[in-house]
Amino acid sequence: MNERYREIEVILDECLELLAQGKTQADCLAAYPEQASELEPLLEAALAVRKAISIKPDASFKARARYQLRAVMAEKVEKKRFSFFGWRPRGVVAVASLLLALVVSSGGVAAAASNSMPDDFLYPVKLATEQVMLNLALSPEGKAKRYMDMADERVAEIVYLAGKGDIKGMEAATNRLGGYLSIVAEITLPDDIPASNYDSLATENGNMGQKFQYQYHVSDETVGIMQSCAESHQAMLEEAMETASPTIRAQLQKALDAVIKGYQNALGTAGK
Amino acid sequence: MQDERVLVERARHKDNEAFAALYENYFDKIYRYVAFKIGNKVEAEDMTQQVFLNAFESISSFKWRDVPFSSWLFRIAHNKIVDYLRKKSRRGTVATLVEDINIVAESDPQVEAELNLDIEWLAGAAGNLTDAQREVITLRFAGELPIAQVAQIMGKSQGAVKALQHSAIVALRKLMPQGGLKNE
Numbered sequence: 525m526n527e528r529y530r531e532i533e534v535i536l537d538e539c540l541e542l543l544a545q546g547k548t549q550a551d552c553l554a555a556y557p558e559q560a561s562e563l564e565p566l567l568e569a570a571l572a573v574r575k576a577i578s579i580k581p582d583a584s585f586k587a588r589a590r591y592q593l594r595a596v597m598a599e600k601v602e603k604k605r606f607s608f609f610g611w612r613p614r615g616v617v618a619v620a621s622l623l624l625a626l627v628v629s630s631g632g633v634a635a636a637a638s639n640s641m642p643d644d645f646l647y648p649v650k651l652a653t654e655q656v657m658l659n660l661a662l663s664p665e666g667k668a669k670r671y672m673d674m675a676d677e678r679v680a681e682i683v684y685l686a687g688k689g690d691i692k693g694m695e696a697a698t699n700r701l702g703g704y705l706s707i708v709a710e711i712t713l714p715d716d717i718p719a720s721n722y723d724s725l726a727t728e729n730g731n732m733g734q735k736f737q738y739q740y741h742v743s744d745e746t747v748g749i750m751q752s753c754a755e756s757h758q759a760m761l762e763e764a765m766e767t768a769s770p771t772i773r774a775q776l777q778k779a780l781d782a783v784i785k786g787y788q789n790a791l792g793t794a795g796k
Numbered sequence: 797m798q799d800e801r802v803l804v805e806r807a808r809h810k811d812n813e814a815f816a817a818l819y820e821n822y823f824d825k826i827y828r829y830v831a832f833k834i835g836n837k838v839e840a841e842d843m844t845q846q847v848f849l850n851a852f853e854s855i856s857s858f859k860w861r862d863v864p865f866s867s868w869l870f871r872i873a874h875n876k877i878v879d880y881l882r883k884k885s886r887r888g889t890v891a892t893l894v895e896d897i898n899i900v901a902e903s904d905p906q907v908e909a910e911l912n913l914d915i916e917w918l919a920g921a922a923g924n925l926t927d928a929q930r931e932v933i934t935l936r937f938a939g940e941l942p943i944a945q946v947a948q949i950m951g952k953s954q955g956a957v958k959a960l961q962h963s964a965i966v967a968l969r970k971l972m973p974q975g976g977l978k979n980e
Contacts, residue, residue, distance in 0.1 A: 530955070533962040537943055540961075544940065566962075569969035570937075576914035577937045581827040581841070589845045593819060596849060597812040752813055756820075 535559055536566055543570065583764040584687025588641075590760070591680035595638050598673060641684050642693045650677075665742050668711045671704040672753050675786075678704070679757045682779045683764045686772050694772075698779040705786025708750070712742050712790055747791070754787035804865045807855050815855065818865065819848055826873050828938035833877045835919060843880065847873045867948045870939055874949065921971040929964035932957055 539552040549567045553560040581589075638653065640646040654674050661667045678701040685693040742750075761780040765773050800821075806814035826847055831840035850872055858868055922930050928950070935946045943961075947954045 530959075533955075533958040536962050536965065537958045540936070541942070565969050566965050569965050569972060572914075572972060573918060573933060573937050573965070573968060576911075576918040577828060577832055577934075579828050579831050579915070579938075581824060581831075581844070585841050586823065589823070589841070589848070590819075592845060593816070593848060593852065596852065597815070600810075600812075749813070752816075756816075759820075 532559060532562060535563065536570075539563060539567060540570055543567070543574070582687065583760075583767060584684045586763070587680040587683030587760055590756075591677060594673075594676055594680075642681055642697065643685075643688065643690070664711045665746050668708050668742055668746055669749065671708045671711075672749060675701055675704045675708075675757065676753060679760055679779070679783070682776070683760055686764050686768055686776055689769075689772060691771065691775050694775045694779065698775070698782055701779065702782040702786055705782070705790055709786070709789040709792075712747075712750075750787065750791055754783070754791065757783045757787075800865060801860060804855075804858070804860055808858060810856070815852055822866065822869055823848070825939050825941075826869065829870065829934055830873055830877060832915075832919075832934055832938045834880060839880070843873075843876050847876060850876075863948055864945060866939075866941060867945050870935065870941065870945075870949050917971075917973065918968075921968050924971060925964050925967055926960075928952075929960050929967070932960045933964050933968075936961060 535556050539556070542552050542555070543549070549564070549571065552567055553563060556563060638650060640650050654670075654677075658667065658670045658674070661670045678697045682694050682697045682701070685697065758780065761776055761783060765776045765780070768776055800818070803814045803817050807818060823844070827840060827844045830843050830847070831837065834840055834843065847869070851869055858865070922933065925933070931950060932946060935941050935949060936943070939946075941949070943954050943957055947957045950957060952960075
Protein backbone atom coordinates (compact mmCIF):
# COMPACT_ATOMS: atom_id res chain seq x y z
CA MET A 525 0.00 0.00 0.00
CA ASN A 526 2.82 2.40 0.89
CA GLU A 527 4.64 1.65 -2.34
CA ARG A 528 1.50 2.33 -4.31
CA TYR A 529 0.99 5.63 -2.54
CA ARG A 530 4.53 6.67 -3.24
CA GLU A 531 4.14 5.68 -6.87
CA ILE A 532 1.08 7.87 -7.39
CA GLU A 533 2.79 10.76 -5.58
CA VAL A 534 5.75 10.54 -7.97
CA ILE A 535 3.52 10.18 -11.02
CA LEU A 536 1.35 13.12 -9.95
CA ASP A 537 4.44 15.28 -9.57
CA GLU A 538 5.76 14.24 -12.97
CA CYS A 539 2.39 15.10 -14.49
CA LEU A 540 2.44 18.52 -12.80
CA GLU A 541 5.81 19.13 -14.42
CA LEU A 542 4.37 18.08 -17.80
CA LEU A 543 1.44 20.48 -17.31
CA ALA A 544 3.87 23.26 -16.42
CA GLN A 545 5.69 22.56 -19.69
CA GLY A 546 2.46 23.09 -21.61
CA LYS A 547 1.31 19.49 -21.97
CA THR A 548 -2.40 18.76 -21.53
CA GLN A 549 -4.26 16.62 -19.07
CA ALA A 550 -4.87 14.13 -21.91
CA ASP A 551 -1.11 13.89 -22.53
CA CYS A 552 -0.55 13.04 -18.87
CA LEU A 553 -3.26 10.39 -18.79
CA ALA A 554 -1.89 8.85 -21.98
CA ALA A 555 1.56 8.72 -20.41
CA TYR A 556 0.20 6.78 -17.40
CA PRO A 557 -2.78 4.74 -18.61
CA GLU A 558 -2.75 2.36 -15.63
CA GLN A 559 -3.16 5.21 -13.17
CA ALA A 560 -5.49 7.28 -15.36
CA SER A 561 -8.65 6.76 -13.32
CA GLU A 562 -6.90 7.85 -10.13
CA LEU A 563 -4.93 10.61 -11.83
CA GLU A 564 -7.75 12.29 -13.70
CA PRO A 565 -9.57 13.94 -10.76
CA LEU A 566 -6.25 14.97 -9.22
CA LEU A 567 -5.13 16.65 -12.42
CA GLU A 568 -8.49 18.41 -12.68
CA ALA A 569 -7.97 19.79 -9.21
CA ALA A 570 -4.37 20.77 -10.01
CA LEU A 571 -5.46 22.63 -13.14
CA ALA A 572 -8.19 24.39 -11.18
CA VAL A 573 -5.65 25.47 -8.55
CA ARG A 574 -3.28 26.71 -11.21
CA LYS A 575 -5.96 28.85 -12.86
CA ALA A 576 -7.28 30.20 -9.57
CA ILE A 577 -3.82 31.14 -8.38
CA SER A 578 -2.75 32.82 -11.64
CA ILE A 579 -2.83 36.28 -10.12
CA LYS A 580 -1.08 38.97 -12.16
CA PRO A 581 0.30 42.15 -10.71
CA ASP A 582 -1.13 45.44 -12.01
CA ALA A 583 0.88 46.82 -14.91
CA SER A 584 1.00 50.24 -13.24
CA PHE A 585 2.27 48.70 -10.00
CA LYS A 586 4.96 46.80 -11.94
CA ALA A 587 6.05 49.99 -13.62
CA ARG A 588 6.23 51.86 -10.31
CA ALA A 589 8.13 49.02 -8.68
CA ARG A 590 10.56 48.77 -11.57
CA TYR A 591 11.12 52.50 -11.46
CA GLN A 592 11.71 52.43 -7.72
CA LEU A 593 14.27 49.67 -8.04
CA ARG A 594 16.07 51.58 -10.81
CA ALA A 595 16.12 54.66 -8.56
CA VAL A 596 17.72 52.65 -5.74
CA MET A 597 20.25 51.19 -8.18
CA ALA A 598 21.08 54.62 -9.57
CA GLU A 599 21.51 56.02 -6.08
CA LYS A 600 24.02 53.30 -5.27
CA VAL A 601 25.97 53.98 -8.44
CA GLU A 602 26.09 57.71 -7.65
CA LYS A 603 27.36 57.06 -4.11
CA LYS A 604 30.04 54.75 -5.48
CA ARG A 605 31.10 57.27 -8.12
CA PHE A 606 31.69 60.00 -5.60
CA SER A 607 33.63 57.89 -3.13
CA PHE A 608 35.93 55.94 -5.39
CA PHE A 609 38.91 54.91 -3.25
CA GLY A 610 37.56 57.32 -0.65
CA TRP A 611 38.55 60.31 -2.79
CA ARG A 612 35.95 62.99 -3.17
CA PRO A 613 36.46 64.90 -6.42
CA ARG A 614 36.62 68.65 -6.29
CA GLY A 615 36.31 71.27 -8.94
CA VAL A 616 33.43 70.96 -11.34
CA VAL A 617 31.63 68.25 -9.47
CA ALA A 618 31.81 70.11 -6.16
CA VAL A 619 30.35 73.18 -7.82
CA ALA A 620 27.66 71.04 -9.39
CA SER A 621 26.84 69.57 -6.00
CA LEU A 622 26.41 73.08 -4.66
CA LEU A 623 24.16 73.94 -7.59
CA LEU A 624 22.05 70.90 -6.84
CA ALA A 625 21.77 71.93 -3.21
CA LEU A 626 20.70 75.41 -4.31
CA VAL A 627 18.07 74.08 -6.70
CA VAL A 628 16.35 72.06 -4.03
CA SER A 629 15.87 73.31 -0.50
CA SER A 630 17.21 70.13 1.05
CA GLY A 631 18.52 66.71 0.04
CA GLY A 632 15.39 65.27 1.57
CA VAL A 633 13.19 67.09 -0.92
CA ALA A 634 15.15 65.83 -3.92
CA ALA A 635 15.08 62.29 -2.55
CA ALA A 636 11.34 62.47 -1.92
CA ALA A 637 10.76 63.94 -5.38
CA SER A 638 12.77 61.25 -7.16
CA ASN A 639 9.94 58.75 -6.73
CA SER A 640 7.13 61.16 -7.51
CA MET A 641 4.72 60.69 -10.37
CA PRO A 642 3.23 63.39 -12.63
CA ASP A 643 0.19 63.85 -10.38
CA ASP A 644 2.38 64.46 -7.34
CA PHE A 645 3.10 68.01 -6.15
CA LEU A 646 6.84 67.24 -5.99
CA TYR A 647 6.97 66.20 -9.64
CA PRO A 648 8.36 69.57 -10.86
CA VAL A 649 11.24 69.12 -8.39
CA LYS A 650 11.94 65.73 -9.93
CA LEU A 651 12.10 67.21 -13.43
CA ALA A 652 14.31 70.06 -12.23
CA THR A 653 16.65 67.61 -10.51
CA GLU A 654 16.87 65.56 -13.70
CA GLN A 655 17.91 68.66 -15.62
CA VAL A 656 20.63 69.46 -13.10
CA MET A 657 21.95 65.88 -13.28
CA LEU A 658 21.87 66.10 -17.08
CA ASN A 659 23.93 69.27 -17.00
CA LEU A 660 26.46 67.55 -14.75
CA ALA A 661 27.10 64.90 -17.41
CA LEU A 662 30.05 66.30 -19.32
CA SER A 663 30.73 63.64 -21.95
CA PRO A 664 28.38 62.61 -24.79
CA GLU A 665 28.37 59.13 -23.27
CA GLY A 666 27.32 60.47 -19.88
CA LYS A 667 24.56 62.50 -21.47
CA ALA A 668 23.30 59.53 -23.45
CA LYS A 669 23.08 57.50 -20.24
CA ARG A 670 21.26 60.33 -18.44
CA TYR A 671 18.72 60.59 -21.25
CA MET A 672 18.11 56.86 -21.07
CA ASP A 673 17.56 57.10 -17.31
CA MET A 674 15.06 59.85 -17.99
CA ALA A 675 13.43 57.77 -20.74
CA ASP A 676 13.11 54.94 -18.22
CA GLU A 677 11.28 57.25 -15.84
CA ARG A 678 8.97 58.57 -18.54
CA VAL A 679 7.98 55.02 -19.57
CA ALA A 680 7.21 54.15 -15.95
CA GLU A 681 5.14 57.34 -15.68
CA ILE A 682 3.26 56.53 -18.88
CA VAL A 683 2.30 53.12 -17.53
CA TYR A 684 1.31 54.67 -14.20
CA LEU A 685 -0.81 57.32 -15.93
CA ALA A 686 -2.40 54.63 -18.12
CA GLY A 687 -3.60 53.01 -14.91
CA LYS A 688 -5.09 56.36 -13.88
CA GLY A 689 -6.69 56.96 -17.27
CA ASP A 690 -4.80 60.26 -17.67
CA ILE A 691 -4.42 60.56 -21.43
CA LYS A 692 -3.15 64.14 -21.37
CA GLY A 693 -0.41 63.16 -18.93
CA MET A 694 0.48 60.17 -21.12
CA GLU A 695 0.74 62.43 -24.16
CA ALA A 696 3.06 64.84 -22.37
CA ALA A 697 5.30 62.04 -21.12
CA THR A 698 5.35 60.42 -24.58
CA ASN A 699 6.43 63.69 -26.18
CA ARG A 700 9.26 64.07 -23.68
CA LEU A 701 10.28 60.45 -24.23
CA GLY A 702 10.42 60.89 -28.01
CA GLY A 703 12.52 64.02 -27.53
CA TYR A 704 15.06 62.25 -25.34
CA LEU A 705 15.50 59.39 -27.78
CA SER A 706 15.99 61.82 -30.67
CA ILE A 707 18.75 63.49 -28.70
CA VAL A 708 20.36 60.14 -27.91
CA ALA A 709 20.33 59.36 -31.65
CA GLU A 710 22.16 62.62 -32.32
CA ILE A 711 24.66 61.97 -29.54
CA THR A 712 25.49 58.52 -30.92
CA LEU A 713 25.92 59.91 -34.41
CA PRO A 714 29.48 59.54 -35.71
CA ASP A 715 31.54 62.70 -35.88
CA ASP A 716 31.77 62.94 -39.64
CA ILE A 717 28.08 62.42 -40.42
CA PRO A 718 25.89 65.53 -40.33
CA ALA A 719 22.83 65.20 -38.12
CA SER A 720 20.49 65.69 -41.09
CA ASN A 721 21.79 62.46 -42.63
CA TYR A 722 21.27 60.17 -39.67
CA ASP A 723 17.91 58.84 -40.87
CA SER A 724 19.52 57.37 -43.98
CA LEU A 725 22.46 56.10 -41.95
CA ALA A 726 20.11 54.23 -39.61
CA THR A 727 18.38 52.59 -42.58
CA GLU A 728 21.67 51.60 -44.18
CA ASN A 729 22.99 50.06 -40.99
CA GLY A 730 19.70 48.24 -40.46
CA ASN A 731 19.80 46.74 -43.95
CA MET A 732 23.46 46.18 -44.57
CA GLY A 733 25.06 45.67 -41.18
CA GLN A 734 28.37 47.18 -40.31
CA LYS A 735 29.27 48.57 -43.72
CA PHE A 736 30.93 51.73 -42.51
CA GLN A 737 33.72 52.28 -40.00
CA TYR A 738 33.29 55.41 -37.96
CA GLN A 739 34.38 56.81 -34.62
CA TYR A 740 31.34 56.63 -32.36
CA HIS A 741 30.79 58.69 -29.27
CA VAL A 742 29.55 55.84 -27.15
CA SER A 743 31.10 52.62 -25.87
CA ASP A 744 29.83 49.07 -26.28
CA GLU A 745 28.71 49.20 -22.66
CA THR A 746 26.44 52.16 -23.38
CA VAL A 747 25.09 50.50 -26.50
CA GLY A 748 24.35 47.45 -24.35
CA ILE A 749 22.40 49.64 -21.93
CA MET A 750 20.49 51.15 -24.86
CA GLN A 751 19.56 47.69 -26.15
CA SER A 752 18.48 46.60 -22.69
CA CYS A 753 16.38 49.76 -22.26
CA ALA A 754 14.82 49.29 -25.69
CA GLU A 755 13.71 45.77 -24.77
CA SER A 756 12.45 46.61 -21.29
CA HIS A 757 10.58 49.77 -22.35
CA GLN A 758 8.88 47.92 -25.15
CA ALA A 759 7.96 45.06 -22.80
CA MET A 760 6.56 47.44 -20.17
CA LEU A 761 4.31 49.22 -22.64
CA GLU A 762 3.12 46.01 -24.31
CA GLU A 763 2.28 44.54 -20.93
CA ALA A 764 0.28 47.63 -19.97
CA MET A 765 -1.61 47.40 -23.25
CA GLU A 766 -2.83 43.89 -22.41
CA THR A 767 -5.24 45.11 -19.75
CA ALA A 768 -5.91 48.67 -20.98
CA SER A 769 -9.19 50.00 -22.31
CA PRO A 770 -9.27 50.79 -26.05
CA THR A 771 -8.73 54.54 -25.50
CA ILE A 772 -5.79 54.07 -23.19
CA ARG A 773 -4.40 51.31 -25.40
CA ALA A 774 -4.34 53.71 -28.34
CA GLN A 775 -2.26 56.19 -26.33
CA LEU A 776 0.03 53.41 -25.12
CA GLN A 777 0.50 52.40 -28.76
CA LYS A 778 1.73 55.92 -29.53
CA ALA A 779 4.24 55.64 -26.71
CA LEU A 780 5.29 52.22 -27.99
CA ASP A 781 5.73 53.58 -31.52
CA ALA A 782 7.90 56.39 -30.11
CA VAL A 783 10.01 53.87 -28.20
CA ILE A 784 10.49 51.54 -31.16
CA LYS A 785 11.31 54.31 -33.60
CA GLY A 786 13.46 56.20 -31.09
CA TYR A 787 15.62 53.21 -30.19
CA GLN A 788 15.85 52.04 -33.80
CA ASN A 789 17.25 55.45 -34.72
CA ALA A 790 19.55 55.64 -31.69
CA LEU A 791 20.91 52.12 -32.13
CA GLY A 792 21.12 52.56 -35.87
CA THR A 793 23.28 55.62 -35.55
CA ALA A 794 25.39 53.81 -32.95
CA GLY A 795 26.10 51.19 -35.57
CA LYS A 796 24.24 48.33 -33.87
CA MET B 797 16.99 33.53 -20.10
CA GLN B 798 20.72 33.65 -19.59
CA ASP B 799 22.08 30.99 -17.30
CA GLU B 800 20.85 32.01 -13.89
CA ARG B 801 24.09 31.26 -12.10
CA VAL B 802 25.94 33.63 -14.42
CA LEU B 803 23.38 36.35 -13.83
CA VAL B 804 23.48 35.87 -10.08
CA GLU B 805 27.26 36.01 -10.06
CA ARG B 806 27.22 39.23 -12.07
CA ALA B 807 24.56 40.69 -9.79
CA ARG B 808 26.69 39.79 -6.76
CA HIS B 809 29.44 41.88 -8.31
CA LYS B 810 27.23 44.96 -8.59
CA ASP B 811 26.03 44.41 -12.16
CA ASN B 812 22.68 46.15 -11.91
CA GLU B 813 21.47 44.96 -15.30
CA ALA B 814 22.00 41.36 -14.20
CA PHE B 815 19.94 41.96 -11.06
CA ALA B 816 17.29 43.66 -13.18
CA ALA B 817 17.08 40.50 -15.34
CA LEU B 818 16.60 38.34 -12.24
CA TYR B 819 14.00 40.80 -11.00
CA GLU B 820 12.01 40.52 -14.24
CA ASN B 821 12.14 36.73 -14.09
CA TYR B 822 10.90 36.41 -10.52
CA PHE B 823 8.68 39.41 -10.01
CA ASP B 824 5.34 37.86 -10.99
CA LYS B 825 6.10 34.62 -9.11
CA ILE B 826 7.01 36.39 -5.88
CA TYR B 827 3.95 38.64 -6.20
CA ARG B 828 1.65 35.61 -6.69
CA TYR B 829 3.21 33.82 -3.73
CA VAL B 830 2.91 36.85 -1.44
CA ALA B 831 -0.56 37.86 -2.67
CA PHE B 832 -2.00 34.41 -2.17
CA LYS B 833 -0.46 34.06 1.28
CA ILE B 834 -1.63 37.39 2.68
CA GLY B 835 -4.70 37.98 0.51
CA ASN B 836 -4.46 41.76 0.29
CA LYS B 837 -3.46 43.51 -2.95
CA VAL B 838 -2.02 46.71 -1.56
CA GLU B 839 -0.02 44.95 1.16
CA ALA B 840 1.14 42.32 -1.35
CA GLU B 841 2.43 45.03 -3.70
CA ASP B 842 4.34 46.69 -0.92
CA MET B 843 5.75 43.42 0.36
CA THR B 844 6.79 42.24 -3.10
CA GLN B 845 8.77 45.40 -3.64
CA GLN B 846 10.37 45.06 -0.21
CA VAL B 847 11.46 41.51 -1.03
CA PHE B 848 13.36 42.70 -4.08
CA LEU B 849 14.83 45.74 -2.39
CA ASN B 850 16.08 43.50 0.43
CA ALA B 851 17.45 41.05 -2.12
CA PHE B 852 19.23 43.85 -3.97
CA GLU B 853 20.79 45.13 -0.76
CA SER B 854 22.02 41.72 0.34
CA ILE B 855 22.81 39.89 -2.90
CA SER B 856 26.54 40.48 -2.47
CA SER B 857 26.45 38.16 0.51
CA PHE B 858 24.49 35.40 -1.28
CA LYS B 859 26.50 32.27 -1.99
CA TRP B 860 25.19 29.74 -4.50
CA ARG B 861 26.25 26.55 -2.74
CA ASP B 862 23.46 24.02 -2.21
CA VAL B 863 20.75 26.68 -2.18
CA PRO B 864 19.82 28.17 -5.56
CA PHE B 865 18.91 31.83 -5.94
CA SER B 866 15.16 31.17 -6.19
CA SER B 867 15.13 29.38 -2.84
CA TRP B 868 16.97 32.29 -1.23
CA LEU B 869 14.56 34.81 -2.74
CA PHE B 870 11.45 32.89 -1.68
CA ARG B 871 12.92 32.49 1.79
CA ILE B 872 13.11 36.30 2.03
CA ALA B 873 9.46 36.49 0.95
CA HIS B 874 8.45 33.74 3.37
CA ASN B 875 10.10 35.51 6.32
CA LYS B 876 8.35 38.77 5.47
CA ILE B 877 5.02 36.98 5.32
CA VAL B 878 5.63 35.34 8.69
CA ASP B 879 6.44 38.75 10.24
CA TYR B 880 3.38 40.30 8.66
CA LEU B 881 1.01 37.57 9.84
CA ARG B 882 2.53 37.63 13.30
CA LYS B 883 1.90 41.39 13.58
CA LYS B 884 -1.65 41.03 12.30
CA SER B 885 -2.27 38.26 14.80
CA ARG B 886 -1.00 40.46 17.65
CA ARG B 887 -3.34 43.25 16.61
CA GLY B 888 -6.20 40.82 16.92
CA THR B 889 -7.14 41.22 13.26
CA VAL B 890 -6.15 37.92 11.78
CA ALA B 891 -7.02 38.29 8.18
CA THR B 892 -8.38 35.28 6.51
CA LEU B 893 -7.79 34.99 2.85
CA VAL B 894 -11.51 34.77 2.23
CA GLU B 895 -12.24 38.05 3.97
CA ASP B 896 -9.44 40.03 2.40
CA ILE B 897 -9.66 38.76 -1.13
CA ASN B 898 -9.30 41.65 -3.53
CA ILE B 899 -6.13 40.71 -5.32
CA VAL B 900 -7.20 40.38 -8.90
CA ALA B 901 -7.14 43.29 -11.31
CA GLU B 902 -8.59 42.74 -14.77
CA SER B 903 -9.92 45.23 -17.28
CA ASP B 904 -13.10 43.16 -17.77
CA PRO B 905 -15.23 43.38 -14.60
CA GLN B 906 -16.93 40.05 -15.31
CA VAL B 907 -13.64 38.22 -15.75
CA GLU B 908 -12.37 39.92 -12.61
CA ALA B 909 -15.45 38.82 -10.66
CA GLU B 910 -15.08 35.21 -11.83
CA LEU B 911 -11.38 35.13 -11.04
CA ASN B 912 -12.08 36.51 -7.60
CA LEU B 913 -14.64 33.75 -7.05
CA ASP B 914 -12.03 31.15 -8.03
CA ILE B 915 -9.53 32.61 -5.60
CA GLU B 916 -12.22 32.78 -2.94
CA TRP B 917 -12.90 29.08 -3.46
CA LEU B 918 -9.19 28.25 -3.32
CA ALA B 919 -8.58 30.43 -0.28
CA GLY B 920 -11.51 28.85 1.53
CA ALA B 921 -10.44 25.34 0.55
CA ALA B 922 -6.84 26.06 1.52
CA GLY B 923 -8.10 26.80 5.02
CA ASN B 924 -8.76 23.07 5.31
CA LEU B 925 -5.15 22.17 4.56
CA THR B 926 -2.34 21.90 7.04
CA ASP B 927 0.25 24.69 7.04
CA ALA B 928 2.74 22.43 5.31
CA GLN B 929 0.27 21.38 2.60
CA ARG B 930 -0.68 25.02 2.02
CA GLU B 931 2.98 26.03 1.74
CA VAL B 932 3.67 23.30 -0.83
CA ILE B 933 0.69 24.34 -2.94
CA THR B 934 1.66 28.01 -2.79
CA LEU B 935 5.31 27.42 -3.67
CA ARG B 936 4.53 24.93 -6.45
CA PHE B 937 1.65 26.76 -8.09
CA ALA B 938 2.08 30.43 -7.24
CA GLY B 939 5.85 30.36 -7.12
CA GLU B 940 6.12 27.83 -9.98
CA LEU B 941 9.05 26.21 -8.23
CA PRO B 942 10.21 22.66 -8.92
CA ILE B 943 9.93 20.09 -6.15
CA ALA B 944 13.64 20.15 -5.39
CA GLN B 945 13.57 23.85 -4.56
CA VAL B 946 10.33 23.60 -2.61
CA ALA B 947 11.98 20.87 -0.55
CA GLN B 948 14.99 23.11 0.12
CA ILE B 949 12.86 26.07 1.15
CA MET B 950 10.76 23.93 3.47
CA GLY B 951 13.68 21.94 4.83
CA LYS B 952 12.10 18.62 3.89
CA SER B 953 12.97 15.72 1.60
CA GLN B 954 11.59 15.67 -1.92
CA GLY B 955 9.64 12.53 -1.08
CA ALA B 956 7.99 14.27 1.86
CA VAL B 957 7.08 17.27 -0.29
CA LYS B 958 5.58 15.03 -2.98
CA ALA B 959 3.50 13.32 -0.32
CA LEU B 960 2.29 16.69 0.99
CA GLN B 961 1.51 17.82 -2.54
CA HIS B 962 -0.51 14.69 -3.24
CA SER B 963 -2.48 14.87 -0.01
CA ALA B 964 -3.16 18.59 -0.55
CA ILE B 965 -4.52 18.03 -4.03
CA VAL B 966 -6.66 15.10 -2.86
CA ALA B 967 -8.12 17.37 -0.17
CA LEU B 968 -8.72 20.23 -2.61
CA ARG B 969 -10.37 17.90 -5.09
CA LYS B 970 -12.93 16.91 -2.47
CA LEU B 971 -13.74 20.58 -1.91
CA MET B 972 -14.16 21.51 -5.56
CA PRO B 973 -17.68 22.64 -6.39
CA GLN B 974 -19.75 20.30 -8.54
CA GLY B 975 -19.24 21.17 -12.20
CA GLY B 976 -15.82 22.70 -11.63
CA LEU B 977 -14.80 26.33 -11.30
CA LYS B 978 -16.38 29.21 -13.28
CA ASN B 979 -13.16 30.29 -14.92
CA GLU B 980 -12.08 26.87 -16.29
